[in-house]
Amino acid sequence: MLDTRGFDLWADGYDASVGLSDEKNTYPFAGYKKVLGNIFRKIMEKQNAVVLDIGFGTGTLTSKLYEYGCTVYGQDFSQKMIESAMEKMPGAHLYQGDFSQGLVEPLNRQSYDFIVATYSLHHLTDGQKIAFLRTLLDRLKVGGRILIGDIAFATREELEKCRLAAGEEWDEEEIYFVADEWKDVFLSLYFEPVSHCADILTLAP
Ligand SMILES: C[S@@+](CC[C@H](N)C(=O)[O-])C[C@H]1O[C@@H](n2cnc3c(N)ncnc32)[C@H](O)[C@@H]1O
Numbered sequence: 292m293l294d295t296r297g298f299d300l301w302a303d304g305y306d307a308s309v310g311l312s313d314e315k316n317t318y319p320f321a322g323y324k325k326v327l328g329n330i331f332r333k334i335m336e337k338q339n340a341v342v343l344d345i346g347f348g349t350g351t352l353t354s355k356l357y358e359y360g361c362t363v364y365g366q367d368f369s370q371k372m373i374e375s376a377m378e379k380m381p382g383a384h385l386y387q388g389d390f391s392q393g394l395v396e397p398l399n400r401q402s403y404d405f406i407v408a409t410y411s412l413h414h415l416t417d418g419q420k421i422a423f424l425r426t427l428l429d430r431l432k433v434g435g436r437i438l439i440g441d442i443a444f445a446t447r448e449e450l451e452k453c454r455l456a457a458g459e460e461w462d463e464e465e466i467y468f469v470a471d472e473w474k475d476v477f478l479s480l481y482f483e484p485v486s487h488c489a490d491i492l493t494l495a496p
Contacts, residue, residue, distance in 0.1 A: 295368045295389075300442055306349055314444025318457040319442055319465075323410070326440035327352045329483075330407055333438060335359060340404040343430070345390055346411025350376030350383075353407075357383055366390055366398055391419055402432045409440040413465040421476060426496050427456075436495050441480055443468035443482065443490035453488050468492060 312320035334340050339360045346354040347365040349372060357363045363383040367373055373385050388395035391414070406427050412420055427437055436473040447469055454461045462467060468490065470482040483491045 295370070306351065310342065316486065318453055318460060319402070319462065320382045320410075320489075322489035325485050326489050327409060327489055329485065330438050330440050331355055333436075333444065334361065334405050334407070337404055341401070341432070343398060343401070343403045345406065345408035345427075346414075347376055347385070348409075348411075349373050350379045352405055352409055353383065354379035364398055364401060364403065390423065391415060393423065394430070402430055402435070404432050404435050406430065406435070407439070408437075410442070412439060412468050413441055415468055417472075420447070420468075422466045424477070424494060431496060437495055439468075439492040439494070440485075441468060441492070442488050443470065443484075443492065444488065445470045445482070445484065447472070449487075451478045 309320045309323055311493070312318070313323040327476045334342060334356055340356070340364070341362045342353065342356055342364065344363065344365040347353050347367050352372060353363045353365060354376065357380040363380055363465055365376070365383060366388050367376070367385070368387060368389045373387055376383070376385060386395045386398060392412070393443060412423075424437065431437070442465070443465060444453065450467060450469055468482075470490070473480055479495045481493045483493070485496060
């Protein structure tokens with residue numbers, strides 16, 4: 292699992308390496324642009340939304356939202372990622388903190404129209420995901436939604452198929468969403484497939 296330092300080192304080449312995998316339609320980032328684009332469009336349905344981005348990275352999604360009038364909050368543990376995102380959105384409220392320990396205090400005092408997490412929650416175990424998502428649900432404004440874009444599969448069989456095809460590229464340390472294993476966890480959790488290895492997940496209170 293990449294730690295803060297790993298993500299610091301990845302920050303400069305991140306956008307290019309993600310783009311390459313997406314263009315080739317291969318694991319891990321097949322569907323990446325569509326995932327971010329669809330989430331962007333869902334958020335733009337509300338004018339001037341207040342958005343919290345969990346693991347915002349270089350700010351690819353939230354800097355677009357910022358440009359279009361959203362108020363942006365975010366938490367990431369990589370100083371280099373934060374610097375890169377800050378350049379694109381100097382007025383955003385970006386905090387450094389490990390989300391496996393929950394939200395940093397200033398973010399816990401706000402509420403949000405949307406909480407987004409793209410390609411970040413797979414760094415948590417399923418147990419940690421559930422606990423964290425419960426705390427995030429409490430931070431939503433009335434009518435708010437959590438939108439997750441991530442590597443995900445309909446079934447464990449689909450995941451295994453992708454693992455076989457990916458060979459050495461497969462990351463054993465990441466823990467991906469499997470839709471049919473989550474259907475009883477949050478009744479309002481909805482999976483929308485985007486590519487052979489990516490879904491958008493929507494969760495409302
Ligand atoms: C693969 S990148 C995704 C970045 C961006 N959301 C995107 O869609 O391109 C994962 C991001 O999550 C951050 N991250 C991973 N684990 C984290 C943790 N435990 N706490 C805070 N940030 C974390 C990394 O620093 C990195 O910026």
